[in-house]
Amino acid sequence: xxxxxxxxxxxxxxxxxxxxATEEIKPVAIEFDSEGTYxxxxxxxxxxxxxxxxxxxxxxxxxxxxxxxxxxxxxxxxYECPSIAQMMGISHLSMAPIxxxxxxxxxxxxxxxxxxxxxxxxxxxxxPEAGSDAALMQTVAEKKGDGYVINGTKRFITNGKYADLLCxxxxxxRSLGTKGICCFAIPRSTPGIEVVKVEDKMGHRALNVAxxxxxxxxxSAENLIGEEGQGFKLAMMALDRGRVNIAAVCTGxxxxxxxxxxxxxxxxxxxxxxxxxxxxxxxxxxxxxxxxVASRAMYLQGGWMLDQDIRxxxxxxxAKCFASDAAMKVTTDAVQILAGSGYMKGAIVEKLMRDAxxxxxxxxxxxxxxxxxxxxxxxKPSVLF
Numbered sequence: 238x239x240x241x242x243x244x245x246x247x248x249x250x251x252x253x254x255x256x257x258a259t260e261e262i263k264p265v266a267i268e269f270d271s272e273g274t275y276x277x278x279x280x281x282x283x284x285x286x287x288x289x290x291x292x293x294x295x296x297x298x299x300x301x302x303x304x305x306x307x308x309x310x311x312x313x314x315x316y317e318c319p320s321i322a323q324m325m326g327i328s329h330l331s332m333a334p335i336x337x338x339x340x341x342x343x344x345x346x347x348x349x350x351x352x353x354x355x356x357x358x359x360x361x362x363x364x365p366e367a368g369s370d371a372a373l374m375q376t377v378a379e380k381k382g383d384g385y386v387i388n389g390t391k392r393f394i395t396n397g398k399y400a401d402l403l404c405x406x407x408x409x410x411r412s413l414g415t416k417g418i419c420c421f422a423i424p425r426s427t428p429g430i431e432v433v434k435v436e437d438k439m440g441h442r443a444l445n446v447a448x449x450x451x452x453x454x455x456x457s458a459e460n461l462i463g464e465e466g467q468g469f470k471l472a473m474m475a476l477d478r479g480r481v482n483i484a485a486v487c488t489g490x491x492x493x494x495x496x497x498x499x500x501x502x503x504x505x506x507x508x509x510x511x512x513x514x515x516x517x518x519x520x521x522x523x524x525x526x527x528x529x530v531a532s533r534a535m536y537l538q539g540g541w542m543l544d545q546d547i548r549x550x551x552x553x554x555x556a557k558c559f560a561s562d563a564a565m566k567v568t569t570d571a572v573q574i575l576a577g578s579g580y581m582k583g584a585i586v587e588k589l590m591r592d593a594x595x596x597x598x599x600x601x602x603x604x605x606x607x608x609x610x611x612x613x614x615x616x617k618p619s620v621l622f
Contacts, residue, residue, distance in 0.1 A: 243309075250306060250309070251309055251310065251313055253286070253288070254310040254313035255313045257282075257283065257288055258313060258314050258316055258318075258322070259317065262279065262314070262317040262318050262321050262322065263317040263318070265279075265321075266317055266321065266585075266588070267583055267585070269318070269320070269321060269442070269443040270318070270320065270443060270588050271442070272442075273442040274443055275324075275445055276321045279324075279325075280355040281355045283325045283355070284354075284355035287300045288300075288314070288325060289325055289328070289355060290352050290357075291306070291310050291311075291326075292329045292478075293328060293332060293336070293348060293352060294336075296349075297344050297345060297348040297349045298348070298349050298351075298352025298353060299348075299352055303540070304481070304539075304541075305537065305540035305544055307329065307540070308481060308482065308484075308485040308536050308540045309485075309537075311326055311482055311486060311489070312492070312536070313489065315485070315486045315489030316492060317493070318443065319441060319489065319490055319592050319596075320442060322486070322489070323444050323486065324443065324444055324445065325357075326482065326486075327359065327395050327396045328352075328357045330360045330395075330475055330482065331359050331395075331400070331402070331404050332348055332402075332404065333474070333479065334360075334404050334463075334471035334474070334475045336348070338420065338463035338471045339422070339462050343462065348402075351401050351402040356400060356401040356425075357396055357400055357401065358396070358400045358401065358402040358403065359394050359396040359397050360394070360395065360404050360479075361391040361404060361405040361449065362406045363391060363392050363393045363394070364376060364389070364391055364392055365392050369601065371406075371418065371469060371472070372414040375389055375390075375411070376391065376405075376406070376407040376408065377389055377407060377411070378407040378408065378409050378419055379409075380409065384455060384457045384458055384460075385419075386453055386454065386456075387453075387454040388451055388452060388454070389407060389450075390448065390449065390450050390451070391448070391449045391451070393436065393448070393599075394446065394448070395445065395446055397445065397446065397447030397448070397449050398432050398435055399445055400425060402422060402425065403422075403423040403424075403425065403430070403449075404420065404462075405422075405423050405451070406418055406419070406420055406421075406469075406472055407419060407451075409465055409466075413466070415469040416469070418466070418468035418469040418472070419461060419463075419466065419467070420461070420462040420463060420467065420468035421456055421461055421462065422460055422462055423454065423456065423460060427455075427456070428454070428455075429451060429454035429455070430450075430454060431450045431452065432447050432449060433447075433448040433449065433450045435447050435448075438595070439594065439595075440588070440590075440592040440593070440594055440595050441595045473550070476600055477549055477553040478543060478553070479600050480554055480557035480600055481543065481549070481552075481556055482536075483561060484536035484556035484557055484560035484561075485536040485560075486596060487561050487563065487564035487596050488533045488560060490568065490596070491532060491563055491564045493585070493589060494568040494571035494586055494593075495522070495526060497575070498522065498525065498570070498574040498575065498586070499513070499522065501574055501575050501579075502522065502574060518574060521570050521573070522574075524566075524570070525567045525570055525571070528563035528566060529563070531563065532559065532560035532563045535552070535555065535559060536556055538552060538556070539552050539556050550609060551610050551613030551614060554606040554607070554610040554613070557600065557601070557603070557606050558603040558606040561596035561603060562603065565590075565597060567593075568586060568589045568590040568592075571586040571590070572584075572586050572587060572590050
C-alpha cells in the first residue's frame with residue numbers, strides 16, 4: 238500500500254517546524270536579506286528545540302529523524318526563508334561524508350562534539366579553479382609521518398566563517414585526478430585556517446558563504462575519513478543526499494511564492510474583479526501548482542529511497558534540477574502576477590526569485606546534474622520499485 242499520510246508524531250514534527258518558521262524566521266526574513274545578517278539567535282533557538290541536526294543520529298547528538306522526516310521539516314523551514322533555514326540545515330551535507338565513511342570513534346568525536354554547538358559544519362570541496370570538475374583540485378594533503386599537512390584554498394563554502402567542524406577534501410597527488418582526493422574532518426580550532434573573504438550574494442543573503450585558506454594545517458591520521466583516495470566517492474554520496482535536500486528547499490521556496498501569488502490574485506481587483514478570475518492567471522497558477530506538487534513528490538521519493546538504503550544518484554540529480562528549475566519558474570511567475578508590486582525591493586516574491594536562482598547553481602549546476610542523471614539512466618532506468 239502506498240500511503241502519503243503522516244503519522245501523529247510526524248504531524249507534530251511538521252507543526253513544530255512550521256511554528257518555528259512562522260514565529261522566528263518570517264518576521265526577520267526581509268531584514269536579514271537586506272543586511273546579509275548572520276542569524277545567530279535563530280540558530281541558537283533551533284539548536285535548543287532539536288531543529289538544527291535533524292538528520293544526525295541521536296547517538297551523535299542529533300535528533301535522529303529519518304531522511305523523509307528531515308526533508309519534510311526542511312521544506313517547512315525553508316518556506317519562510319531559505320537562506321536562514323539553510324544555515325540551520327547545512328549539517329545535512331557537511332556531515333554526510335563523515336556519517337558515511339567515518340569510523341564509530343570518528344563519528345562520536347567529530348560529529349558528537351559539533352552537535353553540542355549551534356555553529357554546525359561546512360563542506361569544503363569547491364575551489365577557485367575546481368568547481369564542477371573536482372579533478373582540478375589544487376588543495377594538497379602532503380604526507381608527514383603518520384599525518385598530513387594541508388595547503389590550499391576553498392571557495393564558496395557555506396557556513397565557512399562560522400562552522401565548528403570542517404569536512405575538507407584535498408588531494409594527496411594531483412596527477413591521480415579524483416582518485417587522489419581524500420576527506421578530512423577538521424575542528425575549527427586547528428591552527429592555519431583563515432577566512433579570506435565573505436561573499437556578497439544576489440540571493441540567499443543571510444546564508445554565510447566564505448573563501449577559506451589553509452596554510453600548513455597539520456592533521457593526524459585520525460582526521461582522515463575513510464581511506465586515502467576515497468574522498469571523491471564520499472563527496473558524491475554526500476551530494477546524493479544534499480541534492481534531494483535541495484529539492485525540498487526548492488519546494489518550500491516555490492510553495493511560498495505560489496501562496497503569495499494566490500493571495501494577490503484573490504485580492505487585487507482590476508476591471509471590476511479580482512485578477513485571479515482571469516483565464517490567463519488561472520493557467521499560470523495551475524502550472525505553478527503542478528510544479529510544486531511534482532517537486533514535492535520527487536523529494537519524497539528520494540527520501541524514501543535513502544531510508545530504504547537504495548542508491549539514488551540518478552533520482553537525486555533529477556530531483557535537484559527539476560525542483561530548482563521549478564522554483565525559478567514559479568517565483569518568476571509570482572513576480573509577474575504581482576507585477577510592479579512584486580518587482581520592488583521588500584516584496585517577498587522578489588526575494589524568493591533571487592533565492593531560487595542559487596538553487597540552480599550550487600551542489601552541482603543543473604547542467605552537471607543532467608549529465609549525472611543521463612549517465613545514470615543509461616546504466617539503469619530510473620524506477621521507484
